[in-house]
Amino acid sequence: MNSGLVRQADSDGARHFNYTSPRRFAPPVTIRFVPHFEALLLVSFGGPEQREDVIPFLENVLRGRNVPRERMLEVAEHYYHFDGRSPINDQNRQLLAALREVVSLPIYWGNRNWHPLLAGTIRQMRDDGIRRAVAFTTSAFGSYSGCRQYLENIQRARAEVGEDAPEIVKIPPFSTHPLFIEAMADRVRTALAESPGVPVIFTAHSVPVSMAQTSPYVQELEAACQKVAEAAGAPDWNLVYQSRSGPPTQPWLGPDICDYLRERRSDCVIAPIGFLSDHMEVLYDLGTEARAVCDELGLRMVRAGTVGTHPALVRMIAELIEQVPRACAAACCPAPRRPTAPPATR
Structure with missing residues (x-):
């Protein structure tokens, strides 16, 4: 039986959801009216949806940064390789649809760098009369770019709207939440079924070392990888990084996935634990560049899926907003002083 959610209604109007997968990811959950919030806001990075969007999107990403245009055009080619369409917006639409099945609140969606902005x-939300909302961002790990910057984006957008903008509480990173771990472990188990016994290589977006030093990014990644590996029955694993975009003189987290593949020279499962959905980095940096290295070396590579709309992840989000979440601390994940980096892709 395919995994999914079966909805049942009680006489009091509460809704219960049971997982129909042979593997029970969690006990049934009751989703009730959430009295402390009036809406859920899904916040993501955004991405272009056609070739004409690519340059304006990258200009949004790079606004205020001293990045050579040649580097921007180089990144644009990654998008043109897929006809200018990033998968991130479509994956967010799928997540929205899944959440609307289990969350009783109105759900809105806004991006950092592309429409809907x-x-x-x-x-x-203000025009609809929303006064207080909870924000879920599509980033599981704490770092400036994955946590604090989203909080700043929300604050800046509220200031642009004005004093009557709704209050918005941002849910903190959730990297070791048991349901996130189970969702990722299930993706790894599925990949290992195609190539049993091979090592698992977890990947996450590289960041400048100076950024990692001001956040729990590396520690959270290592803890999550350990938990996923244990749950998936994968004792042979390692954490590497991908999608570095800084100048060669600036230290970034490593090793790089392609360098690691050349050094280890082993069949593998690659599991992009650092990405909630299939960003351009997952499609291009893993599906094109890392796969080309494996093909060159005669290695078999199986890529595990991102958690995407896995039922356990949807359940996790519903639980987080049903509770009264603690908001991100005002001083969380501060921005390091660092040289301007060329654009990341989404």
Whole structure:
């Protein structure tokens, strides 16, 4: 039987959800009216959806940064390789659809760098009479770019809307939440079924070492990888990084996935634990570049899926907003002083 959610209604209007997968990811959950919030806001990075969007999108990402245009055009080619369409918006639409099946609140969606942009979404929330909302960001790990910057984006968008903008509480990173771990472990188990006994290589977006030093990014990644590996029955694993975009003189986290593949020279499962959905980094940096290295070396590579809309992840989000979440601390994941980096892709 395919995994999914079966919805049942009680006489009091509460809704219960049971997983129909042969593997029970969690006990049934009751989703009730959430009295402390009036809406859920899904916040993500955003990405282009056609070739004409690519350059304007990258210009949004790079606004205020001293990045050579040649580097921007180089990154643009990654998008053109897929006809200018990033998968991230479609994956967010799928997540929205899944959440609307289990969450009783109105759900809105706003992006950092491409439509629907965050300020426009918050303006619509205000016009709809929303006064207090909870924000879930599509980033599981604590770092400046994956946590604090989203908080700043929300604050900036609220300021743009004005004093009557709704109050928004951002849910903190959730990297070791048991349901996130189970969702990722299930993706790894599925990949290992195609190539049993091979090592698992977890990947995450590289960041400058100076950024890692001001956040729990590396520690959270290592803890999550350990938990996923244990749950998936994968004792042979390692954590590596991908998608570095900084100048050669600036230290970034390593080793790089392609360098590691050349050094280890082993069949493998690659599990992009650092990405909630299939960003351009997952498609291009793993599906194109890392696969090319494996093909060159005669290695078999199986890529595990991102958690995406896995039922356990959807359940996790519902639980987080049903509870009264602790908001991100005002001083969380501060921005390091670092040279300007070329653009990341999504």
